[in-house]
Amino acid sequence: MLTSSLSIAGLALLGWPGPPARARLRNLTGGTSRIRGGAMFALVRKGYPVSSVVAACLVGWLLLGPGGGLAAAFAAATGNHRWRTRRKLRATLAAQEGMAEAIRALALELRAGAHPAQAAASVAVDAHPPAARTMRTIAGTAGLGGDVGVALGQVGSPDAGLAAAHEQLAHAWRLVRAHGLPLAEVVSAVRVCLDQQAKFSGKVHAQLAGPRTSALILAGLPALGVLLGEAMGAEPMAVLLTNPVGQVLLAVGVALACAGVLWSARLTERLVRS
Template identity: 35%
Template sequence: MTPAFLAAALTLLTCTLALPPPAAALHRLQTHTGKRPNLTRSPLRIRLTRAVLLAPPTALATAILGPQALVSIFAITAVLILIANQRAQHQHQKSTAARRTNIIEALDVLAADLSAGRPPIAALEGAASISPDLEVAHAAAKLGADVPTALIRASTKPGATSLRALAAAWRVTEESGAAFAALTERLANSLRADEAIHRQTESSLAGARSTARILAILPAFGIALGYALGAHPLTFLTATPPGWLCLAAGLALTTAGLHWTTRLSRPEAPHV
């Protein structure tokens, strides 16, 4: 087994395992464009297909650049992808929390307007000015469409699951004539209590997440310490077959550790 072949195999395997499968948004886009996605394909089959497609360009790049340059490019790309993934998860958590807060504020406005005697359509307009997730429901109410269905569709966004409870309250009001203002006020109070618990949980998990990030960057200090002692760790990692194995194993373990810590420290969204 030549060094070039081993470098190509390691690069191909890591790229195949690191890149995520197509997201659900891509399936919806293909559906709208007239292409029916094959939802029966398993993630393993998708990754095997990707490996077959990546094999020729990986072999060509290894032949042109050489194994050391290709492994170096691969390592830098893997680290950048890992950093971008962590930042994307952080931004996703922030946007989800902001959406939950906006919906609670919108429900407060909706309950206040309903208690003041405004009709539900006019009250929804004021609530939609606070939370954009209620704009579709307001448009459905103005057109005489099914408002609960519009709310349920809007609840599929991260952080908007509480709109399912609002849809249920709207439907109960239509069918039984219950006071929609009282139901909305109770729903807002319940969501506010759940959000307080959610924030306490997030604060308690912040230390574990910070520790995981610190542990993930410790290998960089190890490399710097190696150079301080007169060694050449990067040359070993990028120019020798044992170094390639160590580099691939280190990146894989770091990625798995961060993913595992994120899964363990992810609090459950509040349910109503």
Template identity: 40%
Template sequence: MTGALLAAALAMLLWPDPRALRRARLRTVGVGTGRGLLRSATPSLPVPVIAGVAATAVAALLSTPLVAGLSALAGIVGGRSWVVRQRARRAEDRLRSLTEALGALGAELRSGRSVDAATDAAVAACADEECGTALARALRAPGVPVPSVPDADFAAALDRVSAGVRLSARTGCSLAAVVAAVEDDLRARERMRQELRTATAGPRASAMLLAGLPVLGLAMGNGVGADPWRVLTTTATGQVLLVLGVALELAGLTWSGHLVRRAVR
């Protein structure tokens, strides 16, 4: 029964995300300008799968099959958390790069340079290649819909820039003012994110400390000669308690991370 529950949990965690598959298919085909080349993406194993397999292999060598299954579950959840953090960090870096590019664009426009020349300068100042390409498309082809990007804030900023280009072309108003407004808004959002991250540092540390208390309890039990690890891995009652404890631990970490992410948004 326990093995079946673990297998079902692993299958649910390993079930692929349809949005991720759709983005992978979009990245698989690349259109070459004037060349008509097809670029195939190199398949790679997801990080959660690698983490789960590694944790399972180590636990299988050191302990029982039940511990190996629980280790796989913990490895997959930890791998997914790492992927989410990396994706959020890339989104923040992309927004920061767009902010710097908009600053360079506004400075070039205020100095009297043309939109094309200012766009070239902004793309050169953009540290992220994807960000530079999207910004150039929004400035030079404002009527063309921007392809879907993984970050909603980034897409909204590009839409505002495109709207500013169209408004400037129709009415002759200053594009530099619109670019400066978008830049100021992105910088204000960045400052707010930093303040929220600082404010939630305490709850995050408390959650990690509470998550480590069971390990401390096992170490204290071994110190007094109770051998709790043997009870948890070799007896039926201990195995049930071990599964419930790991499930509650993962649920608590997942929920606390969800609350912190909602507060930082």
């Protein structure tokens, strides 16, 4: 009975209406009713992969018992978290490289004698999206005769690297405004600093590939030990699947392995972002 209920709940989450379906439902009801799903619906709206975790839990429960269901849910949640985190990290590195390239192009335009507004607008056309937004801010503010340093200081960014780039550009514009320094030279100095930071982050990310792989291998060693035990005739799977204590150990063991993977990943990614 419990397994059937969980299966129905998992299928309901897998078939949860997406944004187009919700829009059609609102149109059918005249926009007067709202779909309410509590905390679970809020998580789905934010893109959290609840469906895959629930599906993994159901499959693990059916094949390996309650402990296997929890273990599968822990493994699925960890895999989803790692995938989303690595995708975000790659986007951050690409944004940093794009910002350094955009500032390099801006310095070249300024050296050629272009007005800051025209130079920034020209660079924004082919720049990486986050860098293009920064360049459009510079172009709009400089074109209206405003304080570019203040405008850049108000441009928020969730990424620490891009926030540092905005701060350095704002400081450069304040120096030019206060002391009359050549703008092209100051922007070039900022470009050199950002370029070095982007290259350093990429180099550290590449060098940490070995430790990341080692952490994954260490996390998988308990599974290898179970397989070796089966090959030797010790039958550890029978203990894990049929014994209540074994079910608890299965869930706790997988949870600890997942925690180790997440902790090691956090340590390596902190080095890349620093």
